[in-house]
Amino acid sequence: MPHGWPGVIEHYAQWLPVSDATPRITLLEGNTPLIPSETLAGRLGEGVRLYFKYEGVNPTCSFKDRGMTMAVSKAAEEGAACTICASTGNTSAAAAAYSARAGIESVVLIPDGYVALGKLAQALAYGARTIAIDGDFDDCLTLVRAISDSYPVALVNSLNPYRLQGQKTAAFEVCDRLGRAPEYHALPVGNAGNITAYWMGYCEYHEAGVIESLPAMLGFQAAGACPIVRGEVCEKPETVATAIRIGNPARWQEASAALRESGGRIEAVTDDEILEAYRELSSEEGIFCEPASAASWAGLKLLAAEGFFDGVECTVVATLTGHGLKDPDMAVKMALEPEKAPNELGAVVEMLGLG
Amino acid sequence: MPHGWPGVIEHYAQWLPVSDATPRITLLEGNTPLIPSETLAGRLGEGVRLYFKYEGVNPTCSFKDRGMTMAVSKAAEEGAACTICASTGNTSAAAAAYSARAGIESVVLIPDGYVALGKLAQALAYGARTIAIDGDFDDCLTLVRAISDSYPVALVNSLNPYRLQGQKTAAFEVCDRLGRAPEYHALPVGNAGNITAYWMGYCEYHEAGVIESLPAMLGFQAAGACPIVRGEVCEKPETVATAIRIGNPARWQEASAALRESGGRIEAVTDDEILEAYRELSSEEGIFCEPASAASWAGLKLLAAEGFFDGVECTVVATLTGHGLKDPDMAVKMALEPEKAPNELGAVVEMLGLG
Numbered sequence: 281m282p283h284g285w286p287g288v289i290e291h292y293a294q295w296l297p298v299s300d301a302t303p304r305i306t307l308l309e310g311n312t313p314l315i316p317s318e319t320l321a322g323r324l325g326e327g328v329r330l331y332f333k334y335e336g337v338n339p340t341c342s343f344k345d346r347g348m349t350m351a352v353s354k355a356a357e358e359g360a361a362c363t364i365c366a367s368t369g370n371t372s373a374a375a376a377a378y379s380a381r382a383g384i385e386s387v388v389l390i391p392d393g394y395v396a397l398g399k400l401a402q403a404l405a406y407g408a409r410t411i412a413i414d415g416d417f418d419d420c421l422t423l424v425r426a427i428s429d430s431y432p433v434a435l436v437n438s439l440n441p442y443r444l445q446g447q448k449t450a451a452f453e454v455c456d457r458l459g460r461a462p463e464y465h466a467l468p469v470g471n472a473g474n475i476t477a478y479w480m481g482y483c484e485y486h487e488a489g490v491i492e493s494l495p496a497m498l499g500f501q502a503a504g505a506c507p508i509v510r511g512e513v514c515e516k517p518e519t520v521a522t523a524i525r526i527g528n529p530a531r532w533q534e535a536s537a538a539l540r541e542s543g544g545r546i547e548a549v550t551d552d553e554i555l556e557a558y559r560e561l562s563s564e565e566g567i568f569c570e571p572a573s574a575a576s577w578a579g580l581k582l583l584a585a586e587g588f589f590d591g592v593e594c595t596v597v598a599t600l601t602g603h604g605l606k607d608p609d610m611a612v613k614m615a616l617e618p619e620k621a622p623n624e625l626g627a628v629v630e631m632l633g634l635g
Numbered sequence: 636m637p638h639g640w641p642g643v644i645e646h647y648a649q650w651l652p653v654s655d656a657t658p659r660i661t662l663l664e665g666n667t668p669l670i671p672s673e674t675l676a677g678r679l680g681e682g683v684r685l686y687f688k689y690e691g692v693n694p695t696c697s698f699k700d701r702g703m704t705m706a707v708s709k710a711a712e713e714g715a716a717c718t719i720c721a722s723t724g725n726t727s728a729a730a731a732a733y734s735a736r737a738g739i740e741s742v743v744l745i746p747d748g749y750v751a752l753g754k755l756a757q758a759l760a761y762g763a764r765t766i767a768i769d770g771d772f773d774d775c776l777t778l779v780r781a782i783s784d785s786y787p788v789a790l791v792n793s794l795n796p797y798r799l800q801g802q803k804t805a806a807f808e809v810c811d812r813l814g815r816a817p818e819y820h821a822l823p824v825g826n827a828g829n830i831t832a833y834w835m836g837y838c839e840y841h842e843a844g845v846i847e848s849l850p851a852m853l854g855f856q857a858a859g860a861c862p863i864v865r866g867e868v869c870e871k872p873e874t875v876a877t878a879i880r881i882g883n884p885a886r887w888q889e890a891s892a893a894l895r896e897s898g899g900r901i902e903a904v905t906d907d908e909i910l911e912a913y914r915e916l917s918s919e920e921g922i923f924c925e926p927a928s929a930a931s932w933a934g935l936k937l938l939a940a941e942g943f944f945d946g947v948e949c950t951v952v953a954t955l956t957g958h959g960l961k962d963p964d965m966a967v968k969m970a971l972e973p974e975k976a977p978n979e980l981g982a983v984v985e986m987l988g989l990g
Contacts, residue, residue, distance in 0.1 A: 284669060284812040307921055308670055313663030313694075314639060318736060337692045339668075340923070341960055362987065381673060381921030387987060392975060397967055404970035405959055407918030411986065415978035426980050431989040457639040563762030566662055566736030568695070604760055605696055605960035612752055615759035620747060623770035625781050631766065632717065632742060634786045 285311040288346050288449040289353060295452065295484060296350065296445055305353040305382040309338045309345035310449055314457045314597070319564045321596075324580055325589030330596045331462070332561075333454060336569055336603030340402065342523075343474060343601045344374035346450060347443030352378035354442045355434030362387050363434045364427060366420035368399045369523060370602055375436045376406035387433075389413055389420040398609070438530045444477040451481025454597050461491040463594035468575035468601055469499040469508065469546065470524030472535035478599070479538035495597075497544035499535065500579030502572075506548040508532060520551045520610065523572035523602060549578040557581065559614065561600070568604030568611075576600060640666040643701050643804040644708060650807065650839060651705065651800055660708040660737040664693045664700035665804055669812045669952070674919045676951075679935055680944030685951045686817070687916075688809060691924055691958030695757065697878075698829060698956045699729035701805060702798030707733035709797045710789030717742050718789045719782060721775035723754045724878060725957055730791045731761035742788075744768055744775040753964070793885045799832040806836025809952050816846040818949035823930035823956055824854040824863065824901065825879030827890035833954070834893035850952075852899035854890065855934030857927075861903040863887060875906045875965065878927035878957060904933040912936065914969065916955070923959030923966075931955060 285291065287306030289298055314331045321330035335343035352375070355363055362385035365375050372388045379386030388403055392412035400410060413420050421437070428435035436443070455461050461482055467475045475497055485491045501509050505517030505525050514527035529535065539546055549557075554571055557578035562568045576598035583589065589596075604611060621628050629635050640646065642661030644653055669686045676685035690698035707730070710718055717740035720730050727743045734741035743758055747767035755765060768775050776792070783790035791798070810816055816837055822830045830852055840846045856864050860872030860880050869882035884890065894901055904912075909926055912933035917923045931953035938944065944951075959966060976983050984990050 285666075308668030308689075311640075311666075315663055319738065334663075334694070337694060337696075339689070339692060339921070341692075341696070341958065361989065377917075377921040377923065379921075380918050383674065389983075390973060392973075397970060397972075398963065400973075401963055401966040401970055402923065402960065405917045405923050405966040406921060407914075410971075410973035411976050411983065412973040413976055413978050413983070419978045423978070423980060423983055427984060427987070427989070431984065431987075433987075433989065559760075559762075562732075562760045563735050566694070566732040566734075566761060568732065568757065568760050603696065603960065605757065605958065605963075608753065608756055608960075608963055611756040611760045615752060615756055616765075617752075618745060618747075618755075618765035618767040621766050621768055623768050623774045623778070625778060628744075628766065628768070628778055629782060629786065632782070632786075632788075634716065634782070634788065 287349060288446060289349055292449045292452055302353055302357045305356055305378055306349050307339035307345065307377065307381060309349055310453065312337055314454060315567060317565060320560060320577065324584040324596065325592060327593035328589050328596055330598065332567055333450060333597055333599045334567060335599060335601050340373045340377045341603035341606055342370040342374065343447065343450065344370045347446040348374035348378045348436065350442040350446030351434065351436045351440045352382050356382045356384060359432060360384060360434035361432050363436045364424045365437045366417065366424050367437065370606065372400065372408060373402035373406065376403040376408035380406045385409060387411065389424055391416050391420060438471050438473050444473055444480060447474055447477035448481030450599065451478045452485060455485050455491050458595065461493050462495045462597040464498055464596040465495040466498040466500065466576040466580050466596065466598040468524050468572045469501045469535065470526040470529065470572065472508065472529040472531035474601065475499050475538055476531045476534040479542060494542060497538050497542040498579060499539060499544065499546040500575040501546065501548050502554060502575060503548040503550045508535060508546055509548045521554050521572035521575060523570055524575060547579055547582055549575055549582060553578040555614065562604065567600065569600040570602035570604060570606045571610055573600040573602055642704060643801060644704055647804045647807055656712065657708055658711045660711055660733055661704050662694035662700065662732065662736060664704055665808065667692055669809060670922060672920060675915060675932065679939045679951065680947060682948035683944050683951055685953065687922055688805060688952055688954045689922060690954060690956050695728045695732045696958035696961055697725040697729065698802065698805065699725045702801040703729035703733045703791065705797040705801030706789065706791045706795045707737050711737045711739060714787060715739060715789035716787050718791045719779045720792045721772065721779045722792065725961065727755065727763060728757035728761065731758040731763035735761045740764060742766065744779055746771050746775055793826050793828050799828055799835060802829055802832035803836030806833045807840060810840050810846050813950065816848055817850045817952040819853055819951045820850040821853040821855065821931045821935050821951065821953040823879050823927045824856045824890065825881040825884065825927065827863065827884040827886035829956065830854050830893055831886045831889040834897060849897060852893050852897040853934060854894060854899065854901040855930040856901065856903050857909060857930060858903040858905045863890060863901055864903045876909050876927035876930055878925055879930060902934055902937055904930050904937060908933040910969065917959065922955065924955040925957035925959060925961050926965055928955040928957055
C-alpha cells in the first residue's frame with residue numbers, strides 16, 4: 281500500500297526487535313489520537329495542557345493490540361503452532377484477533393464456571409478456541425506456562441517480552457505528536473506492563489536524542505487492588521475497573537523502577553472516584569472509555585486537589601487504555617432511565633426549556 | 636497540536652462547507668485504516684486486490700462520526716441550543732458524543748417502551764438526554780422535525796445535509812491511501828446516506844483532477860429490508876443487521892443516481908449470508924465488525940459466485956461501517972460454548988494435538 285499508516289511494527293521497526301524476516305501481522309493498530317482536553321484540563325490548574333491518548337480506537341479497542349502485533353508476529357516468525365493465554369479480557373481478545381490474522385490457532389484457558397460468556401465474547405468472535413479447566417485461574421496460568429515451555433506454542437500472556445516492546449510505541453507516538461515529551465504521563469496500573477512499556481519508550485527516545493527531557497510517570501491503581509501503593513500483595517483484589525483488578529502485578533519491579541527513575545508517583549483512587557471520572561470523560565469531553573481507563577483522570581484530579589499542579593506550566597498526557605464499549609454492562613448500569621413525554625409538540629418543547 | 640491527524644474537518648476543510656469561523660468540534664475521527672485482505676480476497680478472484688475500510692475504529696466506533704463532526708460543528712457555529720434526533724443506534728451515540736464535546740445538550744427521542752436500554756447505553760454514557768414519547772418511531776421523527784423547524788435546535792438525523800458532507804471524506808481517504816480510486820467500492824445500504832456520500836466524495840475528487848477514474852458503487856441490502864433492490868418501500872423491514880434495517884431509505888433517490896452514474900449494482904444478501912460473512916471477517920481476517928458491515932463482504936461473495944470478478948484485475952474496497960462491539964449480544968449468540976478439560980497437562984496437550 282503506497283501511503284498511510286502501516287501499523288506499529290513497520291512504522292517503528294528500527295526501535296523493535298524485528299528483522300526483514302519477521303512477518304508483519306498487523307491490523308494497522310496504533311497511530312491513535314492524542315485528543316486535547318477541552319473542558320477538564322482547567323480543573324487541574326491554569327497552566328496545564330492536558331491530552332488524552334485514546335487507545336480505545338485500536339482494532340480490538342484496547343492498547344493490547346500494540347503488544348499483540350509484536351507477540352504474534354514473533355510467534356509466526358518462530359513457527360508457533362498456536363498462541364495460548366489465560367485471560368478473559370482485553371488480552372484474549374487481542375490474542376485471538378492477531379492469531380486469526382496470522383492464520384494461527386488461538387487458545388484461551390479459563391477456569392470452568394468462573395467466567396461469563398459476555399466477557400469472552402470478543403475473543404470467541406475472533407475464533408479463539410476456549411478451554412474451561414477444572415481448576416482456578418492460577419491453575420490455568422500454570423498450564424499455559426507448562427505447555428509453552430515444552431511445545432511450539434507461543435505464550436502471549438503478560439510474561440511475553442515482545443508485548444512490552446510493542447506497547448512502548450505509544451510513548452513514541454506521544455513524542456512524535458507533541459514534538460517533545462510531556463512533563464507528566466498518567467496511566468492506570470494493573471499488571472503494570474503498560475507503565476513499564478511507556479517508560480521504556482520514553483527512555484529509548486531520550487537516549488537516542490529524539491527528545492530532550494523525560495516525563496514523570498504517574499501511576500494510578502484502584503483502591504481495592506493497589507498492591508504497589510501499599511507495598512504488599514493484595515490477596516483479594518476488588519474493583520469495578522476490572523482491567524486493573526490485579527493483586528500481584530507481573531511487572532511490579534519494573535514499574536517501581538520507572539516511578540523511581542522518572543521522579544513519579546503512584547496513588548490509589550476509589551471506585552467512586554473512578555466512576556465519576558468515567559462519567560466526566562464521556563459526558564464532558566465526549567470520550568467513552570473503560571472504567572479502568574478513567575483511573576488516569578481520577579488520579580490527576582487527586583493530585584490537583586493537593587496542589588500538585590498549582591502555578592505549574594506543564595503538558596500532561598493521560599492514557600485511556602480501552603474503549604467504553606468493552607464494558608457495556610457498566611454503561612447500562614450507570615445510565616439514567618429515559619424521561620417520559622406525551623406525543624405532543626408543546627409538551628416536549630416545554631420539557632426542553634424552549635417555550 | 637503541531638503534528639498528527641487533526642480530524643476530518645480540519646484535514647479536508649477546502650472540500651467542506653466550513654470557514655475559519657466554523658468551530659472544529661472533533662474527536663480526531665477519520666484517518667481510519669484501509670486494511671488489506673490477507674485471506675478472503677482470493678475467494679473473489681485471482682486478480683482482485685481487496686481492502687477493508689474499517690470505520691469501526693472511529694471514536695464512537697462507527698462511520699457516523701464523520702458526519703456528526705460536521706453536523707455538530709455547524710450546529711455550534713449557528714448557536715444551536717441543543718441537538719436533537721430520533722435514533723436508538725449509531726446516530727444517537729455519535730450525536731451525543733459530539734454534542735458533549737461541544738458543550739451542547741444532546742436530546743434523543745425514542746418511542747416509549749420500544750427500546751432496550753442496552754442499545755441506547757452508548758448515547759446515555761455520553762450524557763444524552765433521552766425522552767420516551769408516548770407514540771411510535773414516526774411520531775418521534777415528526778416531533779424532532781417540528782421542533783427543529785421552529786426553535787434553535789439542530790436536527791442531526793439523516794436529513795441533516797452536513798452529515799453527508801462529512802461522510803464523503805471516507806472516499807477521499809481511500810483515494811489518498813491508494814493514490815487513485817478503486818475499481819469497485821462495496822457498501823452496506825440502509826438509509827443509503829453513506830453510498831450517496833462516498834459517491835459525492837469520489838465525484839468531487841474526480842472533477843478536481845485528484846483521481847483519474849471513478850469506482851463502480853456496489854450496494855448491498857439485507858434481504859429482509861431491501862426496498863431499493865425491489866423498487867418498493869418495505870413495510871416491515873426485518874434483519875439481524877439492525878444498522879441497515881430500513882424500509883424507506885432517506886437517500887433512496889441519491890443512491891439510485893450513484894448506482895446508475897457509476898455503473899454499479901445493488902443486491903440483497905440474506906441474514907445467513909450476512910452472519911457467515913461476519914464470522915469470516917473476524918475469524919479469518921481478524922476484523923470484528925457489526926453484522927450490517929458484513930453485508931459488504933457477503934455481497935462481494937455473491938457477485939463472485941456469478942463470475943463478476945473472473946479474469947478481472949481490479950482493486951476493491953469494502954467499507955465496514957461499525958465495530959463488532961456495537962452489537963455484543965450478537966457476538967455472544969454466535970459464540971461456541973467453551974470445551975471442558977481436567978486440570979492436567981497431558982489432557983490439555985492432547986486436546987491441542989501437540990502430544
